[in-house]
Amino acid sequence: MERAAGPTGGYAEDAERAATEALVIVEPMTPGRARRAAGIVGMAGLLGEAREHLDRRGGTVVLTGPPGIGKSTLLERLAEGYAGHTVLRCAPAESESQLPFLGLIDLLSTTGDDVLDLLPGHQRAVLRSALLRGGDPPPERGPLPLRLAVLDLFRVLCARSPVLLVIDDAQWLDGPSAELLAFVARRAAGLPLRALVAVRTDPRGRYDAGFCPGPVHALNVPGLTVTEVSQLLGDRWPRPVVARVHEVSGGNPFFALELGRALAESPPESTDDELPLPDSLRDLMLDRLGTLSEDARRTLLTATAAARPTLRLLRAAGRDGADEDVAAAVRDGIVEIGSGEVVRFTHPLLAAVVYAEADPGERHAAHAALAGAVTDPVERARHRALIAPGPDAELAATLDEAAVAARRRGAPAEACRLGRLAAEHTPPEDTDGFVNRLLTASEDAIAAGDLPESRRIAHEALAVASEPAQRVRGWLAVIDSAGQALAEFGDIFPRALADAGDDPALLAPLHYRLAWRAWLVEGSAFEAHEHAARSAELAARAGDRRTEILALAKQAHLAFFLGRPDAERTLARALSSPQDPRVMVDHNGPAFQRYRHHLLADRLEEARAELRSLIYLVRRRGAVESLCHCLHNLARVEVHRGRCDRALDVARQSLRLAEDSDLSQGPSWFSLALAEAAGGDPERAADAARRAEQHSADDGDLLFLPQAWFVAGHIHLMAGRNEAAVALLRRVRRSEEAQGLGDPAMRRWHGDLAEALALAGHLDEAAELIEETRARATRLERRVMVAVMDRAAALVAAGRGDHATASALARRSAMALAELPFRLEEGRSWLTLGRLRLGQNDARTARSALREARRVFAHAHARPWLALVTAELDRVRDLDRAQAPAAPSAALGDLSAMEAKVAALVAEGATNREIAARLFISVKTVEAALTRTYRKLGVRSRVDLARLASSPRTPVQDPPPDDA
Incomplete structure (x- = not known):
């Protein structure tokens, strides 16, 4: 039997094409030029x-x-x-x-x-x-x-x-x-x-x-990530090859470019081949290795071939002088001994050169010795595969077992590698075994986040497969490898449906993917809900509980989005027994929908606990896409909770994972933009929002594209660019209402749009949106959304000149949110109240509300919001000065500059420790200044001093601005 390489040609052909298109460096590459070529990414x-x-x-x-x-x-x-x-x-x-x-x-x-x-x-x-x-x-x-x-x-x-x-x-x-x-x-x-x-x-x-x-x-200075290495090399090479370049170069851009040049000159025939090493790097490393004895070199060769080389393993593999050999290499700075006597090369290139310079017989001997010495079945199978040429049914079965073990221990990338080796060693007459092993390897690649490799393996299997079940399974792998970018794979579904025929077991998973396509690409929650319900029905008929659970979870999610009353019942069906352990830790499974339900019901702690539990399980299982989704959703929860530093950290983790795994980056950029706007830098937030929009648009992802517009509009609103915010947020409203959005707590853009409309003078439109949203939120018991609508209604009332109602609504919003876990929303309501009272020249009430806002935002480390509050407090002080008589108080005039600053901060309610931190002095210096101030002003307590310092008849020297 002759096996085709797949519809896109063999790997060697792709590699030759890549070699002609890849980055070709004519001038000698220097380290400085290397990083400039890499950019400052x-x-x-x-x-x-x-x-x-x-x-x-x-x-x-x-x-x-x-x-x-x-x-x-x-x-x-x-x-x-x-x-x-x-x-x-x-x-x-x-x-x-x-x-x-x-x-x-x-x-x-x-x-x-x-x-x-x-x-x-x-x-x-x-x-x-x-x-x-x-x-x-x-x-x-x-x-x-x-x-x-x-x-x-x-x-x-x-x-x-x-x-x-x-x-x-x-x-x-x-x-x-x-x-x-x-x-x-x-x-x-x-x-x-x-x-x-x-x-x-x-x-x-x-x-x-x-x-x-x-x-x-x-x-x-850190090395490049895998994604950055891929960009540096022109995005021409398959992910496993790029990952190997990253590993061998250690992320060093100079080394990576040199390896890339060698790849372009000598492309490998398969992704498992060793990288060609350019003379420049080989000579550099050989100089370091030149002092090694022949015995030490062979010991290090055995170490390079092992997954976890310890001194004990090297001795068991026949290197009796391993201790002396390794000690000599340690003295020369070639290796170091880590915990558990693990031998580690000081740079991966040293290991690569040791392996590349050995002749094939020496490598074969090293792998053979390790196959007999290692106790781990996964590693033993790998060594056996490397020394056994040609088809071998018994070895293929052993590699299957090793792949299962790797999968169970949460190493899907290793399971994929072993599965591909098993397929390579499958006898030619066993076509079904060959196809099934490739398809399993493709599914493992998806779990590992290597989507291009998954797609390549699936196409290789489809080129040979003839059974409908195998072909549909292959098409499903191709579809799943698309991630959020399903728009690019629209032509796959008709072919897959044709292969499925009228078999409910094959149709059920396809309708489940069609639900995702209708949701992401066509923007129709109604059509997506129909496909999800159809998938659940077909899966139940076929006895496919795994697909049924996924379809029910998707159906419940869409029902929540549409605001349907049966949403909770559908979720309960998805969560009922029997369960599938793999589905329970999937980001599309019912446990993830349970997190969403908690979030909709304003139960942030329960939502966070659900996500953290999922993240723990997903990390152990190794499903990269699920981990990425859980992380970017956790970042959003942390923003709501007012844990801005934590939100930034988690959002960056999600983005790094998406970049390194070739996943769609739109969702992660969105969460990072939200976290930066809450607790980071507004300029970085705006840049992240632009990237979220770009990636979502490139992927044809109608689910996250409106969310990218939302966060961009949110940033405009924070900056006071109200008309720009209105333009973007109106676009969000049109898009998501066309999709069928019925529950305002699913997206939470309504408050920002209503505020922007009110501030821009579109009072009737704002009032209409507030009334409609409040009615839905009340019906669905979304208390946070009701309180947010009160805040927006306060701005509408103020715009119509009803200042008493405006203040009452803003205070009611703040007090309601103080009882709920959405800290940043509470701070925003206090800020709105302070601004409204300041607009009425009521400095005392404005100051009180703004201090509450500052307290909330300071605890949340919400730096951009703190900057806004600080600016408003400066306006309060300006109002105090404007209302004060021209002649300064003689008593306060007796204070030194430092004493006046301390007195002003006492008037704001700052503690001695806070005053010391703001003025960059010690607490003892603050105490001494207070003692002198009490004596000069004839007061006995902080209350008396605050009353005197805050008196409109007694202007004091302004303290330095609060450090946001």
């Missing part, structure tokens, strides 16, 4: 942290990492942000590290003689001599005169403008220059002197930054 967090340290604390940021990781490019990008500084640069080289003062000469190369002429004559002479600028030799000898001259020069430069030192490859800085900079650094307190330094770490991650002005903040 994924480095926004590191760049932001570096800038924040320099801007807020000064001192030095040190970028650390191995050669080629991109430190130089990041250094250049950071330096671009300091145009108003005097920037002094040097980039020493290893060959120049013994030349004294060369680093100082480079740093001061742009400092003209006009600056040196500002120094005293003897210092000028000493410095000109050290900088090789001619002149008579200095009369004084010894290091101190030069040190003092350099220190005074930096003082002169800093008096003109802030100074930024940019030192690249600082490990090669000559000793005399480093010593002079260290002398300056120890005496730089008070000077506007900052430094950006890139330094190469040694094999153990150590570096020297003793010459840097403090405080020193070290940031290790």
Whole structure:
């Protein structure tokens, strides 16, 4: 039997095509060019942290990492942000590290003689001599005169403008220059002197930054992710190949590009082939390995072939001198010994070169020895497969068993690899066994998040399969590998339905996928609900409880979306016995719908507990897509709970997982935008919203596209761009009402749209939306939505001039939300009340409401909202000043500036510890200032001081703005 390679051709053909289209590097690639080619993708967090340290604390940021990781490019990008500084640069080289003062000469190369002429004559002479600028030799000898001259020069430069030192490859800085900079650094307190330094770490991650002005903040430059490596290589290679490049390169962009060039020149014939190693990297690594003895090299070869090489395993595999061999490699910095005596290479490329340089016979011997030494059945089967050529029915069955074991232990990627090996060793006459093993491997690839590989394997199976059940199973794998991007696979469904015929067992899973397509691509919850109900009915007839549970869960979700009264009954049917353990941890299963039900009913703690339990189980099972969905939904729950830092962390986890697994990124970008808007940075939030829209539009995902518009509109509303918010949120309303949205708690955009309409002057439209939403929310017992509608109604009342009703509604909203777990909504209602009272020039009531908002947002770490509250509190203080008489109080006039600041913060209700933190002084200093203030003003308590300081007749010096 001749097996076809599939409708798209064989892997070797694809690889040859990729080789002609892949990135071809004509010029020699350098580490700096490598990172520039990679871009600054994924480095926004590191760049932001570096800038924040320099801007807020000064001192030095040190970028650390191995050669080629991109430190130089990041250094250049950071330096671009300091145009108003005097920037002094040097980039020493290893060959120049013994030349004294060369680093100082480079740093001061742009400092003209006009600056040196500002120094005293003897210092000028000493410095000109050290900088090789001619002149008579200095009369004084010894290091101190030069040190003092350099220190005074930096003082002169800093008096003109802030100074930024940019030192690249600082490990090669000559000793005399480093010593002079260290002398300056120890005496730089008070000077506007900052430094950006890139330094190469040694094999153990150590570096020297003793010459840097403090405080020193070290940031290790991370390697690229799998997705970034794929982008770097032009997105041309199958996911397993890219993953191998990422593994071998350690995420180093320079190494990854070199490997990519070798791939383009010598494409592998299958995804399991070893990567071709370019001469540049092979020579670099061979220099490190050159000191090894022959015995040590063979011991390390055995270590590279093992999944978890321990000294005990190496001895069991026949390497009797393993202890001595490994000890020698440790001394040379090639390997290190971890916990449990595990032997780890200090860089994956070292292991790759050891394996690549061995001849086939040596590799075969290493795998054969390990097959007899390892006790794990999965690893034993893998070694046996690597040394057994050709078809072998017994080996194929052993590999099947190993794949089952890998699947049970939550390693679907390994199960996929073993399943493909089992198919390769299947005898030609066993067509059914070959197809079934491929299809199982394709399903494992989906669970592992490797969607392109799943699709490739499924097409390989479909090229051979003739049985309807096998063909439908193959089409299902192709459909499931689409993720959210089902729009691209519309032509698959007719072919799959034709193969299914009238068999309910085959039709049921197809109708379940058709429900998803109608929901995601066609935007019709009504049609999707019909397909889900049809799938559940067919599955029940066929006795397919697994598909029945999934279909019932989807039917319940759509019923909730439509606001149907039978939603809870349908969910109860999905949750009833018998259950399927795999479905219960699936993001489309009934447990996930139970989380949604908790969220709809405003039970945030129960929703969070359900998701956390699912995440724990999904991590153990290894279903990547389910984990990604659970994480991005947990991020949204944490936003609602007012745990903004936690929301940001979880949303970023979800996005990294989506990027690394080639999953649709729209949902994760949406959750990240929501988390950034709540507790991060508004600009990052807007960028994430744009990316959410782009990915959802590219995928044809009508489910998340309106949510991307919603978060963008939400960001506009926060920024006061009311008309822009209205435009986007109206689009959301049109889209989701066309889909059939009946429960406002499913999406929660209604409050933002009503507020934006009211603030933009569209009062009648806002009132109509509020009335309609409040009626639905009341019928469905969605208490949070009712309270949010009260807040929006307050703005409508204010717009119509009914300020008493507006204040009453805003207060009612805040008080109702204080009894519910949606913390940010509570804070927003207090903020609205404060703004309304401020608009009526009622500073006292406004201040009280805004302090409540500040309390809620501060506890939630909701930084953008805190900034808005701070701005409103500034307006309250402006109102106080405007209402106060021109003549200041004589009593408060006796206070010092520090005492006046302390008094003002006491008036705001701050504790001594909070005052100390805001004014950057100690608690004891606050207590002393209060004691003096009491004595000067003749008061005895904080209450008296607050009353006096808050009096409109007694203006006080404003405290510094609150740190949002």
